[in-house]
Amino acid sequence: MLPNLKIDPAQLPERVIVCGDPKRAGRIASLLAEHTLIGENREYHSYKGKWNGIEVAVVSHGVGSPGAAVCFEELAKGGVKTIIRIGTAGSYQKEIEPGSLVISTAAVRQDGLTSQLVPPGFPALADRHVVNALVKAAEERRTGLYVAEGITLTMDMFYNGVVEFPHKLYQKAGVLAVEMENSALFVISALRGMKAGSILAIDGYADADLLETYDPHTETTQKAIEAEAKIALDAVAAVSI
Numbered sequence: 078m079l080p081n082l083k084i085d086p087a088q089l090p091e092r093v094i095v096c097g098d099p100k101r102a103g104r105i106a107s108l109l110a111e112h113t114l115i116g117e118n119r120e121y122h123s124y125k126g127k128w129n130g131i132e133v134a135v136v137s138h139g140v141g142s143p144g145a146a147v148c149f150e151e152l153a154k155g156g157v158k159t160i161i162r163i164g165t166a167g168s169y170q171k172e173i174e175p176g177s178l179v180i181s182t183a184a185v186r187q188d189g190l191t192s193q194l195v196p197p198g199f200p201a202l203a204d205r206h207v208v209n210a211l212v213k214a215a216e217e218r219r220t221g222l223y224v225a226e227g228i229t230l231t232m233d234m235f236y237n238g239v240v241e242f243p244h245k246l247y248q249k250a251g252v253l254a255v256e257m258e259n260s261a262l263f264v265i266s267a268l269r270g271m272k273a274g275s276i277l278a279i280d281g282y283a284d285a286d287l288l289e290t291y292d293p294h295t296e297t298t299q300k301a302i303e304a305e306a307k308i309a310l311d312a313v314a315a316v317s318i
């Protein structure tokens with residue numbers, strides 16, 4: 078039994094979708110044929126079922142890299158080979174408006190967790206086969222949503238403190254969007270031999286004061302989340318493992 082996920086590894090498919098919110102995991106699982114709950118502990122709610130005839134699990138990882146890392150490590154220990162995170166993110170670029178989708182090719186490691194796992198220069202990269210599968214699935218679904226592909230940033234802080242975060246520098250450097258778990262996913266997947274990728278629904282602007290502006294419950298964001306879930310399911314089922 079995986080101790081934090083409380084999943085019997087024999088029940089765990091090799092292909093997994095992960096997302097932060099346990100309720101969102103339940104909603105995505107309800108899209109699968111023959112879906113069943115395979116584990117429920119803390120923020121980790123896990124389901125399995127079939128998408129296009131292929132066995133897939135959907136597992137929630139909670140908010141932030143440390144808790145999500147526990148999830149990713151246990152999925153690797155349970156024999157998972159391919160893992161795609163679907164999430165929400167704040168945009169850094171004007172043309173990437175709320176309701177857009179971002180496919181992450183790599184993550185800036187502005188989290189605290191990965192520096193306790195690997196040296197500073199170690200990259201946090203998505204697997205190119207998973208990125209290609211996500212791009213292809215997004216094209217084929219013709220959602221009409223704006224889809225961007227590139228570098229995202231992972232950080233631990235959600236609401237501002239008194240330290241000024243260098244948002245402007247990262248914007249200038251062309252980073253597309255900000256979220257809180259991709260770097261942990263990409264580094265742990267590299268260490269444990271999993272192929273990982275991530276697609277994000279934009280819910281606002283990351284350099285704004287989130288205490289004033291943050292609202293992930295708009296119809297625009299919910300539509301993007303629904304689209305990214307189907308794109309990620311197509312991709313995770315299609316990629317060769």
Ligand SMILES: O=P(O)(O)O[C@H]1O[C@H](CO)[C@@H](O)[C@H]1O
Pocket residue numbers: 096097098139140141163164165166235256257258
């Ligand atoms: O939509 P999810 O997967 O939860 O991701 C984003 O939303 C959470 C913050 O509200 C953080 O976990 C961030 O990474």
Ligand SMILES: O=c1cc[nH]c(=O)[nH]1
Pocket residue numbers: 165166167168235255256257280281282283287
């Ligand atoms: O981490 C996150 C998630 C959504 N929106 C943001 O601005 N940041």
